[in-house]
Amino acid sequence: MELILQNDLEHQQRPVINVASVIETSNVSEATAPHRNPEIYRWSLNSKTIYDIWVKEDIPHKYRRFVNNPNNVRVKRSEDMPSYQMMDIKMETGTGKTYVYTKTMFELHKRCGFNKFIIAVPTLPIKAGTSSFLEDSTVMRHFTDTCKYNARIELCVLKAQKTKNKGKLKFPTAVGRFFYGSKHEKNKIYVLLLNSQLLTNGKLLTREDYDQMVGEFHRPTDAIKDTRPVLIIDEPHRMERESKSFVSLIKSFEPQLVLRYGATFPEHTFGKGKNKSSEKDHINLVYDLNACEAFRQTLIKGVSKEHLELPGGKSAEKKIKITKINNTEKSVNMQYTTNDGNSHYVLHAGDSLSQIDPDLSGISISGISAKNIELSNGQIKETGMEFFPDQYSTSYQEGMLSLALKRHFETERELFERTPTRIKALALFFIDNIESYRGTENKNDGWLHNKFIELLKERLLFELSRKNDTEYQSYLQATLDNINDACAGYFSKDNQDSDENIAKEVSVILHGKKELISFKDKNGNWNIQRFLFSKWTLKEGWDNPNVFTICKLRSSGSEISKLQEVGRGLRLPVDEAGNRIVDKTFMLNYIVDFTEKDFATKLVEEINSDIMKKEIPPMELSISEIEKVAIMRGMTIKSLFMELIDKDYIGIDHKIILSNFDAFIVEYPEFNNINEKDGVDSSRIRNRNSERKGTIGIRKARFEEIRELWKKLNKKYVLYFEKGIEEELKKRLPEIIKEKNIFSHLSVSSDRRVVGIENDKAVSTEATGTQLLLNNRHMAYNEFLKRVSYFTCVPITILHEAICKAANNGTDISNEMFNENSSARLINAIDDWKAKNLAGMVKYKQANYHPKETRLTNADGSVKDEVAQAFIGRKRENKNVLLSPKYLYDTLAYDSDLERKNIMESDIDEIIVYGKIPSSSICIPTVASSNYSPDFMYVVKKKDGTKELNIVIETKGYDNESKIAEDEEIKISCAELFFNDISTEGYSVYFRKQINSKGIKDIIEELIKK
Template identity: 35%
Template sequence: MKIKLETLQHQIDALAAIDKAFSGMDIMSNDPNANYIYANPLIRYRYNDKANIDIKMETGTGKTYVYTRMMYELHQKYGLFKFVIAVPSPSIKEGTRSFITSDYAKQHFSEFYENTRVQLNVINAGDFSARSGRRNFPAQLSEFVEATRQNANQIEVLLINQGMLHSKSMHRNDYDQTLLGGETAPIKAIAATRPVIIIDEPQRFPRGKKFYEDIEAMKPQLIVRFGATFPETTTGRGKNKVTKIDYYRGEPQFNLDAVDSFNQGLVKGIDIDYPDMTEEQANNLYKVKQAKAKELILSKGKKEYSLSVGENLADVDPGFEGNITYAGGTDRELSNGLTLSKDMKLIPGTFAQNYQDEIILQALDCHFKAERENFLRLNSGDNAPKIKTLSLFFIDSISSFRGENDGKGWLAQHFEDILTKKLKKLIDHYEMAIDDREKEYCSFLQATLKSLQSEHQDVYAGYFSEDRGSSDADIQAEVEDILSNKEKLLSFKDKDGNWLTRRFLFSKWTLREGWDNPNVFTIAKLRTSGSEISKIQEVGRGLRLPVDETGHRLNQDEWQSRLSFLIGYDERDFAQKLVGEINDDSPIKLNQEELTDDMIKLIVKAKQKADPKFNEDQLLDDLDAHNVITRSNKFKDDVAFDGQIMSGYDALCQLYPELEQETKVAKDRVRDKNSRDSTTVKLRKQNWQQLKNLWLQLAKRQMIKFDPSVNKDAETVARNVFNDSDNKVFVLQRPQMVHQEVDTTSGNAVIKETQADYSTEYLTMNYGKFLKILAKQTDLSVNLLNNLMIKAIKRLRNNTNYINEKTLGNLIRTFNNQFNERIKTSYSYEPLDFSSSTSIYNAKKHEFVDTVPASVLGVYQSNATSDEKYLYDRPPLRYDSADPELKILNRSYGPKISVFGKLPKRAIKIPRFDNGTTTPDFIFKIEHGNKPIYLVIETKAENMRLGDEEIHIIQQKYFDHLKESGVYYRMATSEQEVHDLINKLENGELN
């Protein structure tokens, strides 16, 4: 597979902004060195901040592509040919080097800039090492500095990281050779080339600090900064203290902020997930009071605990599993590599191996969910190219992964065990597949399992900083594939047609920056990051839009999967912080007290996309007409709008939703999978506690127990199905061609579609496979099915062409429909010894949840007066039908009704005989002497859904075993019927 770079509109917009902001060339310069062949031609306003340019682009949107293409553009248009790229770290330097030197990048840029090439010179640590007592310049530096304009088709680029740039080697002047006829200091030799300097990650090069001084020492004519984050400057003190972002020219010349990137689908949407804990576990936390070189002080409440270097955390609390000690030193680390800082919270339970296993298990669930979607591409058309799915795990220490003495660490062993079980389960599911793509996926899974169980598995790999000095050939192969062989990681097969199964990568933050792969769909943090770094930076390795197996970069409409980001319980506020960070990146700050000029400009600009004539006066007139603002543009407090009383700011957002759409990330772009829906309804816990005793019984899992006669029923149904006298089940199957043509005879263009056999040969199946699938899908024995098939084929004149996929599907569907109809009353419920969590009840914590998604209570809402007996906060009321649901909810109930309310979907998981679950609609608690009565209602609207009668039978059977507990179940078709039932129960008229 070859990656195909494609020109994206936002990248073209960034290049256009650079071209517009570029000040041009100093053609008329009187500088005697203007034509110096070793240096760039002269730029107007050179060495001046007003020449410099800032380009703001969010992580994952392709800033490396933009600044690489910018070099080609500036060379083609203006003859600039010497560029220095300054990056903050070796890992980012490696990522930049890998992109610029890749074959796919060279091929892409050659389409636009024919015969032009980039000569990339990279300065690394060790390049200045003295040899034979002599101190010489590295060859890469000499080539960059001494290259001339005479090679008109070559762009010279020097790539260097800030540590190398700040080193003594770059600034000393005692080398045994000179550059450009006299320069003995590398930094001065670079300055003589009059370079254009590109700064990647500008927040790491703040003005006035040492690393920016190194930039200035190279005397750049022009600086172009590219980043998602820019440095801040602070002026004044105390109340007069003002912090603002330090941009050249006061603002970026191109601004693709985080809100735009997420909302426009230029990066993946994100799902956040973490293992839940009991309230008791979550409250058992310790704070880092001090982390010194030789001592760690933890606090819990008013108590303090002191640990010296080498002492075990388990001595403080047995919950700190894993033999974790305090390592101390200048990094203030634990032995598992976690860097400690003041006020950091440590939860003992999150250090246990079984806790790590839970995150791994969740991560693999997320991985294979995405992998199936990306491999099968069911919603993307026939034969849509597959997408290779990768997952990235950040772990606590290399020893937990690599182990010792050529063995595997405990983490690698646990990962293999969990992955093996997952693979076997998936293979069992897909080995019966009929669809070609599903068969192919099964082959991929089988190859993965085979490799995982081999001596040198090729399914997962790790890269750690310690690996750089390793002599192990297998480790070096892993590192090479991860760091440099992006196309191999994105490919499904090698040149010989063998599956490439590597898709799980492990690291200790080494891959957090610089490294990128567009097809990372799951990131799991098996350790906390240890510091308050940017949340966008943490998810950044998985934000890029994916590429398919042909190398094509997909847009948000071409695939379904999102980035799953798994974290520990101690970071459960991650989603909230990430959303806050994204929204803070908006250049417009919303003011809920008054309508600011920036807010006006934003609304007008957004509205003009649809109505170019829309202006500020129209906006203000409209807000004035709706009584939203005062004459000084302050928001009014109580505004009557759409039948409700709200603040002026809220009314503005209702009238002009563009305001928040342009400044806030859309709710579906970052989702906390552990939280409830973004629109939630709060439970009134005191009311639900009145149902606690009943709920302890409802939470018990129930098993469906069929009557002994069911097996005979199955055989009877099977014989009826196979005795297909009308030949509707047993059919012949030929390959067909679909023909479409445009018909305009009716005056409108319509497509007419016909199907016709394109071959006289029949499609058939292997008989053994046919029986195996049939037995699995019907739960009938192979022997019975074989006997029935022999008789059926004999009746069909021994024509085995009837053994095909269509016949198989007909047999399975017809049998299941007839069998379910026959057994729908031939079973009972039997309670089991364990409970299960539902949408309303957490069985682990033995308590009701705090909130539920509004959607599980109903798709519609209505304002209503509050009722203290209701199970939820109200208004608004949520409901699915106006009659009878809304009428039931709006009715006032007498004093004997202590609590009532609508039951959320999946509140009671009643198992159905035909699989799935069902839940009734309402519950009422009726005081009746010493023993309360619970009325459970299933409503039936006029537009009764299919299967309501079956649901009634299922629920009636289920609640029969709760009669002794005072549970009374009925189906009701109207609000009056419910009222009558309540009256009869209150009066003791029903048993």
């Protein structure tokens, strides 16, 4: 296959013309030596040239809402940094910036004679991609034959030194070739390609002990510097102007011209407090193709984001991941992820997983080995695995892989059957644990790789069972016959691996773009490789236009540009003949986990916040704009309006007086940023690094005051139901099974949203998700009964009888339906029935069991020194916090603002001691087959001053009681019954619920009066 490039694409022609026009209109003098570039004597951007280009070329709508004088940009530059000139070219990911800067080199050579260019990239994958492009014979023929440039590129790739010659290093060949390239060779352009680490790590270019000289220079940097090069920087957000990489590039090479090409640019912040503002670090921005324009003009694919929901029909809001297994210490590190962030736990053999999540009550770690852990329910979990707390036998990654394969084959079938030419679809998977794919010995036998092969085989068999044309049937069958060859992985450590098969995978991914998007190899055999796995290294720089599905099995490490992150799949595809296909119907399937379920919203916010700064400068100010700025300045609309008129900034008709425009923006910068308020809401960018680490000290003197209450609360109690309930359940359970559609095949569902452009703005619209059947995941019938019985306390005999009655009455029940979905639905249905019918029909009695050790006391009854912060609260404050001497702990930790308020405002005379109740330490059984633990405990003085009034409080961050959810009300009602029952035993404990509108002082005063 030969890639067919186009020469007449407006969005790629414009930036080339803009840069070349600025340089050509400058005073460019002849090169002073054969190995040097011509010199730019007068810099045109110091005149009105750039403004003339904006106006004459009719592209002002692609710049800021108000266009500042390009020389009025605030610049941070070191005093000792050499002088250089810079232009920025912003092109959205996937729109062809590599092609553009390559064509710009040809154009500058043609117009002005420049033939020495340095391309600096931040990473090796970007370097590999750039090298492949510049060395491609088809690409070079495009520039010579189609574009009619009478020149070719001599690529000099700078690499780390590996060989020595008689004790001295061999002078870098690439530098010599670059330096000696002469201006007299009219048809050659010399390009030095390097990754920035070659400058910042080691002394490859700065040392002097090489075996030879180049010209009169011992050091490579001096030789390169003397060519008066033009420096091209790819991905400028990875090389900020204050960074070591950028400073090294400038100081080492002293380029006379710097061209920065990227989709994302660094952001600089200025001022402090109310005067704090930020802006993109654009220096002489001569072209800006924003994201909205790229989407609107169908220059890139659309995006269809989808995240996985929980099996059993629940919302996916939490998951647990095995991050590390320590066989020596018999411990396992686990990461607990919810919508609020991450928490970290270290558990040992025998520990219960209920410490992490109450849904895992009854599940403990029964064994730990070097590679995996075994749970008490028989499940095996390996490092890197993720699972749902209440669906622990279903791997979260398994569901995501199944969803990705479904979307891939939907797309693949459509593109394969496309006429007149087919398009090969690729899928890219990002993972965060290399061993899960490669295995411990790099044999591609990790659990994730094996699971993917298993799911791929299932999917291929399903696709083969459908009606296919002969060609596609053959393609699928070839994949099934050589299924391992359909996958390839690239990870950073692969660069040091000597395995031949791994080296082949890496070569294909980094350099074999044509091979990947070809259906057949040179011998006419099917090229089935189309599922690619990587970690972080393919995030930027690597590109393949035929990626139609991206599945992120790991969450982002930071809140980077959403467009940059999704960019590996935005490029428009190439068909099997090598033609770039423009079609507005192309969509990228972008599959994430629930922690990034708002990806589509954030992507829309990013696009729209970008275009807000780049709309056509208005000819007049609206009343709403004047009002917004007036409020910012503490003025009335009328006074601000008259002030602007008096200063000749606007007319009585609200129109801006353009001759005073620059002064207007300097004095009233709020008008320039007014629409930025509608961009990304920073409060929605959450820090996902939880502070739930370490321990909290227990104040032992304070504990003695609350010991009696703590001892009473930690006794175990049994829940008793009134007579007749069992018979009622027997009667209703078969009906519940039928009414609730309990039994079904195991499946997971997805939530899907599509990002598109309407009225020149990005919008996110809801799309149809999917439900995936997970085959061969059923339980043995006895295991199914045991699990439901364990979680509902309904005897196995009653469950079995009800299922048989439901089956005899026409309910479709098969062996495949005894699975995670069905068990979860049956458990939920029974709990719902209990909650609605048994509230108020229970009693509590103390059991014979007495726990030896509690969260706060040791087995001998002595108080512990500390308690794990995870049991007290997710949030922690260590500085400038003065806690009441009556508080049980020495550190402020809490889960909600109301809890914090209680802790800080409970220094009341009547209170003797108070504290947070460690989570899951007090287990009050409820009618819904769950346990309940309140939030606070208090010991308070009675009216006569004696210590006897004990209070347990449940805090709810609602403004009124009607907002409390039904399941929470059921737990609270059970708690009220519980404390009422134990109070009849001679020990009074008062239980109260608290909402936002009621303070602790009010609750205590009411009780004391009684």
